[in-house]
Protein backbone atom coordinates (compact mmCIF):
# COMPACT_ATOMS: atom_id res chain seq x y z
CA UNK A 1 0.00 0.00 0.00
CA UNK A 2 1.29 3.48 -0.86
CA UNK A 3 1.23 5.51 2.35
CA UNK A 4 2.67 8.66 0.80
CA UNK A 5 -0.66 10.47 0.09
CA UNK A 6 -1.98 9.65 3.57
CA UNK A 7 1.26 10.84 5.13
CA UNK A 8 1.12 14.08 3.15
CA UNK A 9 -2.38 14.81 4.46
CA UNK A 10 -1.40 14.00 8.07
CA UNK A 11 1.72 16.16 7.80
CA UNK A 12 -0.32 19.10 6.50
CA UNK A 13 -2.63 18.79 9.51
CA UNK A 14 0.18 19.43 11.98
CA UNK A 15 2.61 21.38 9.77
CA UNK A 16 0.81 23.85 7.55
CA UNK A 17 2.52 24.58 4.25
CA UNK A 18 4.34 27.91 4.42
CA UNK A 19 3.71 30.39 1.63
CA UNK A 20 6.12 33.30 1.77
CA UNK A 21 5.58 36.74 0.27
CA UNK A 22 7.98 39.64 -0.25
CA UNK A 23 6.85 43.19 0.45
CA UNK A 24 9.57 44.78 -1.68
CA UNK A 25 10.00 48.39 -0.59
CA UNK A 26 11.91 50.88 -2.74
CA UNK A 27 11.75 54.67 -2.79
CA UNK A 28 9.09 54.59 -0.09
CA UNK A 29 6.73 52.44 -2.18
CA UNK A 30 5.83 48.76 -2.05
CA UNK A 31 5.63 46.51 -5.08
CA UNK A 32 2.22 44.98 -5.82
CA UNK A 33 1.87 42.26 -8.46
CA UNK A 34 -1.25 41.36 -10.42
CA UNK A 35 -1.84 37.60 -10.73
CA UNK A 36 -2.24 36.27 -14.24
CA UNK A 37 -3.51 32.84 -13.16
CA UNK A 38 -5.34 30.71 -12.18
CA UNK A 39 -8.53 32.27 -13.60
CA UNK A 40 -10.19 32.64 -10.18
CA UNK A 41 -7.22 34.69 -8.92
CA UNK A 42 -6.38 36.54 -12.15
CA UNK A 43 -6.74 40.30 -11.68
CA UNK A 44 -6.14 40.10 -7.93
CA UNK A 45 -2.96 41.60 -6.50
CA UNK A 46 -0.42 39.95 -4.26
CA UNK A 47 3.13 40.02 -2.98
CA UNK A 48 5.62 38.07 -5.07
CA UNK A 49 6.40 34.72 -3.50
CA UNK A 50 5.11 31.18 -3.26
CA UNK A 51 5.44 27.88 -1.48
CA UNK A 52 8.58 27.06 0.47
CA UNK A 53 10.03 23.91 -1.08
CA UNK A 54 11.14 21.00 1.12
CA UNK A 55 14.69 21.58 2.40
CA UNK A 56 14.55 25.29 1.63
CA UNK A 57 14.54 28.11 4.19
CA UNK A 58 11.92 30.83 3.95
CA UNK A 59 14.58 33.34 2.97
CA UNK A 60 15.88 31.03 0.23
CA UNK A 61 12.34 30.56 -1.06
CA UNK A 62 11.77 34.32 -1.21
CA UNK A 63 15.07 34.93 -3.02
CA UNK A 64 14.24 32.16 -5.53
CA UNK A 65 10.67 33.33 -6.12
CA UNK A 66 11.73 36.96 -6.67
CA UNK A 67 14.30 35.79 -9.23
CA UNK A 68 11.76 33.54 -10.99
CA UNK A 69 8.85 35.97 -10.96
CA UNK A 70 10.59 39.34 -11.26
CA UNK A 71 14.18 38.71 -12.32
CA UNK A 72 15.59 40.54 -9.30
CA UNK A 73 17.77 39.77 -6.31
CA UNK A 74 16.37 40.77 -2.93
CA UNK A 75 17.62 41.03 0.59
CA UNK A 76 15.02 39.81 3.06
CA UNK A 77 14.32 41.82 6.22
CA UNK A 78 11.74 41.95 8.99
CA UNK A 79 8.35 40.21 9.09
CA UNK A 80 5.24 42.20 8.20
CA UNK A 81 2.10 41.38 10.18
CA UNK A 82 1.20 37.97 11.54
CA UNK A 83 0.84 34.57 9.87
CA UNK A 84 -2.39 34.36 7.89
CA UNK A 85 -4.13 30.98 7.93
CA UNK A 86 -5.21 29.89 4.47
CA UNK A 87 -6.66 26.93 2.60
CA UNK A 88 -8.61 25.53 5.57
CA UNK A 89 -5.63 25.86 7.87
CA UNK A 90 -3.42 23.68 5.66
CA UNK A 91 -1.24 26.66 4.71
CA UNK A 92 -0.09 29.94 6.16
CA UNK A 93 0.93 33.13 4.41
CA UNK A 94 4.01 34.77 5.93
CA UNK A 95 5.25 38.08 4.51
CA UNK A 96 8.65 39.71 4.91
CA UNK A 97 9.93 43.15 3.96
CA UNK A 98 12.53 42.90 1.19
CA UNK A 99 14.81 45.35 -0.59
CA UNK A 100 16.24 45.25 -4.09
CA UNK A 101 19.94 44.57 -4.47
CA UNK A 102 22.26 44.64 -7.50
CA UNK A 103 20.37 47.51 -9.14
CA UNK A 104 17.97 45.42 -11.27
CA UNK A 105 14.36 46.58 -11.63
CA UNK A 106 11.48 44.07 -11.34
CA UNK A 107 10.00 42.78 -14.58
CA UNK A 108 6.61 41.00 -14.71
CA UNK A 109 7.84 37.57 -15.83
CA UNK A 110 4.81 35.73 -14.43
CA UNK A 111 2.39 38.50 -13.41
CA UNK A 112 0.17 40.54 -15.70
CA UNK A 113 1.13 43.90 -14.14
CA UNK A 114 3.32 45.44 -11.47
CA UNK A 115 2.74 48.66 -9.54
CA UNK A 116 4.77 50.57 -6.96
CA UNK A 117 2.28 51.81 -4.36
CA UNK A 118 2.83 54.68 -1.95
CA UNK A 119 1.06 54.51 1.40
CA UNK A 120 -1.91 56.50 0.05
CA UNK A 121 -2.28 54.09 -2.86
CA UNK A 122 -2.21 50.84 -0.89
CA UNK A 123 -5.91 50.21 -1.38
CA UNK A 124 -6.03 51.22 -5.06
CA UNK A 125 -5.71 47.60 -6.22
CA UNK A 126 -7.89 44.59 -5.35
CA UNK A 127 -5.60 42.44 -3.18
CA UNK A 128 -6.12 38.73 -2.66
CA UNK A 129 -8.39 38.52 0.41
CA UNK A 130 -5.75 36.90 2.65
CA UNK A 131 -3.44 39.87 2.10
CA UNK A 132 -5.69 42.49 3.73
CA UNK A 133 -4.12 42.34 7.23
CA UNK A 134 -0.64 42.40 5.72
CA UNK A 135 -1.42 45.48 3.66
CA UNK A 136 -2.68 47.18 6.82
CA UNK A 137 0.48 46.21 8.69
CA UNK A 138 2.56 47.78 5.91
CA UNK A 139 1.09 51.25 6.41
CA UNK A 140 3.44 52.30 9.26
CA UNK A 141 6.45 50.97 7.32
CA UNK A 142 5.94 53.36 4.39
CA UNK A 143 6.70 57.09 4.53
CA UNK A 144 3.64 59.35 4.43
CA UNK A 145 5.12 61.62 1.74
CA UNK A 146 6.37 59.17 -0.95
Ligand SMILES: Nc1nc2c([nH]c(=O)n2[C@H]2C[C@H](O)[C@@H](COP(=O)(O)OP(=O)(O)OP(=O)(O)O)O2)c(=O)[nH]1
Pocket residue numbers: 019020021045046047048049050051052086093128129130131
Ligand atom coordinates in the same frame (compact mmCIF):
# COMPACT_ATOMS: atom_id res chain seq x y z
N1 LIG B 1 2.69 34.52 -3.66
C1 LIG B 1 1.61 34.86 -2.99
N2 LIG B 1 0.58 33.98 -2.85
C2 LIG B 1 -0.49 34.39 -2.18
C3 LIG B 1 -0.58 35.68 -1.63
N3 LIG B 1 -1.79 35.81 -1.01
C4 LIG B 1 -2.45 34.64 -1.17
O1 LIG B 1 -3.58 34.36 -0.78
N4 LIG B 1 -1.64 33.77 -1.88
C5 LIG B 1 -2.03 32.42 -2.25
C6 LIG B 1 -2.26 32.22 -3.72
C7 LIG B 1 -1.94 30.78 -3.91
O2 LIG B 1 -3.07 30.00 -3.51
C8 LIG B 1 -0.82 30.54 -2.90
C9 LIG B 1 0.56 30.68 -3.50
O3 LIG B 1 0.61 29.97 -4.64
P1 LIG B 1 1.64 30.27 -5.82
O4 LIG B 1 1.00 29.74 -7.06
O5 LIG B 1 2.04 31.72 -5.83
O6 LIG B 1 2.84 29.40 -5.32
P2 LIG B 1 4.05 28.83 -6.16
O7 LIG B 1 4.71 29.96 -6.89
O8 LIG B 1 4.87 28.03 -5.22
O9 LIG B 1 3.29 27.98 -7.25
P3 LIG B 1 3.36 26.50 -7.76
O10 LIG B 1 4.78 26.07 -7.64
O11 LIG B 1 2.41 25.73 -6.89
O12 LIG B 1 2.86 26.67 -9.16
O13 LIG B 1 -0.99 31.52 -1.90
C10 LIG B 1 0.48 36.60 -1.79
O14 LIG B 1 0.47 37.75 -1.36
N5 LIG B 1 1.55 36.13 -2.48
